[in-house]
Amino acid sequence: MKHNLILRLIAKFLFPVIALFAFYVQFHGDYGPGGGFQAGVILSVAFIFYALVYGLKTTEEILPPHVLRLLASSGVLIYAGTGVVSLLMGENFLDYDPLSSEPAAGQHLGILVIELGVGITVSSVMLMIFYAFAGRGQP
Amino acid sequence: MIDTLIDITLLAFLVFTAVAIIRMRNLFVIIMLFSLYSLFSAGLFAVMDAADVAFTEAAVGAGISTVLMLGTLALTKNHEEKPPSHLARLPLLVVLVTGGALVYGTYDIPSFGDPASPAQTHVGPYYIQHGKEDTSAPNIVTAVLASYRGYDTLGEVTVIFTAGIGVMLLIGGRLMRKQKRKDQR
Numbered sequence: 001m002k003h004n005l006i007l008r009l010i011a012k013f014l015f016p017v018i019a020l021f022a023f024y025v026q027f028h029g030d031y032g033p034g035g036g037f038q039a040g041v042i043l044s045v046a047f048i049f050y051a052l053v054y055g056l057k058t059t060e061e062i063l064p065p066h067v068l069r070l071l072a073s074s075g076v077l078i079y080a081g082t083g084v085v086s087l088l089m090g091e092n093f094l095d096y097d098p099l100s101s102e103p104a105a106g107q108h109l110g111i112l113v114i115e116l117g118v119g120i121t122v123s124s125v126m127l128m129i130f131y132a133f134a135g136r137g138q139p
Numbered sequence: 140m141i142d143t144l145i146d147i148t149l150l151a152f153l154v155f156t157a158v159a160i161i162r163m164r165n166l167f168v169i170i171m172l173f174s175l176y177s178l179f180s181a182g183l184f185a186v187m188d189a190a191d192v193a194f195t196e197a198a199v200g201a202g203i204s205t206v207l208m209l210g211t212l213a214l215t216k217n218h219e220e221k222p223p224s225h226l227a228r229l230p231l232l233v234v235l236v237t238g239g240a241l242v243y244g245t246y247d248i249p250s251f252g253d254p255a256s257p258a259q260t261h262v263g264p265y266y267i268q269h270g271k272e273d274t275s276a277p278n279i280v281t282a283v284l285a286s287y288r289g290y291d292t293l294g295e296v297t298v299i300f301t302a303g304i305g306v307m308l309l310i311g312g313r314l315m316r317k318q319k320r321k322d323q324r
Contacts, residue, residue: 025194029278030276030277030278030281030282031276031277031278032190033190033191033193033280034191034194035191035280035281035284035285037295038191038194038198041195041198041199041202041203044203045198045202045203048203048206052206065311069307072300072303073300075296075300076296076297076300079292079293079296080293083289083293093290094290094293096286104274104275105275107273107274107276107286108274108275110286111274111276111285111286114285114289114292114293115285117296118292118296121296121299121300122299125300125302126203128303128307129207129303129306130203130206130207130210131311132307132310132311133207133210133211133310134210136210136214136310
């Protein structure tokens with residue numbers, strides 16, 4: 001899509017809007033609908049949209065596949081690591097009470113951190129799958 | 140009243156889309172109709188007050204999976220093979236029996252929003268009463284998913300991660316193909 005000037009401009013304009021909405025869904029998940037999974041999908045949609053208009057090569061330069069592989073595994077690590085931290089602090093696995101001075105604050109922090117892990121893994125896995133499919137047709 | 144009307148309209152559109160998908164032969168059109176089907180489902184979930192589920196259905200079903208299907212379509216043919224001309228009796232029988240069994244099974248399912256159903260009488264009331272003070276998250280869905288059932292969500296994330304690895308191993312092999320070309324030389 002080299003010659004679609006309007007499409008390219010709109011894509012450039014929409015990318016930050018979609019990404020911002022993804023972050024809103026990510027960090028507002030405790031208060032409204034949404035959470036890590038939905039936010040991850042929306043963030044990957046922003047990059048997929050960019051790739052559809054500007055081509056896979058350009059997108060892979062911005063976000064290389066090896067970085068995605070690293071991110072996908074680090075998200076799971078963040079999630080499971082939170083559980084291990086609470087385990088080491090003398091509580092059950094994935095019980096966030098001891099993460100802060102007060103149980104409620106600890107829960108808030110724990111939920112925020114594990115949702116971040118979910119978001120990172122989901123968005124990078126979705127993009128990884130898209131790269132795999134879209135890169136198939138190219139030499 | 141208006142909810143019922145919206146429900147009926149959305150369900151009717153779902154049936155129309157499903158029938159259209161069966162009758163179509165052009166795969167591109169079918170993928171677009173699948174996307175539409177997901178969007179109508181998301182609308183239905185939204186009417187049922189399941190905002191989180193509707194959100195996911197709209198983003199994954201109507202968004203990502205459509206793009207992935209289109210990506211697959213770019214690698215294959217655009218048209219389905221011609222359907223067999225004879226009547227497939229055995230498959231028809233299997234479909235009818237399975238469908239009948241499924242419809243029969245729905246009679247045991249508690250009706251929508253039934254307060255006496257097991258889901259509403261077991262741990263549900265505890266989550267609703269204590270969710271806010273236990274987890275400090277006003278959204279009960281997040282409280283259950285991330286805190287009460289955090290272990291299950293960890294499993295889900297691991298499943299997604301594993302699925303990603305599986306896809307990478309199966310078709311993400313541009314690196315491997317380069318290697319193969321080198322080997323052939």
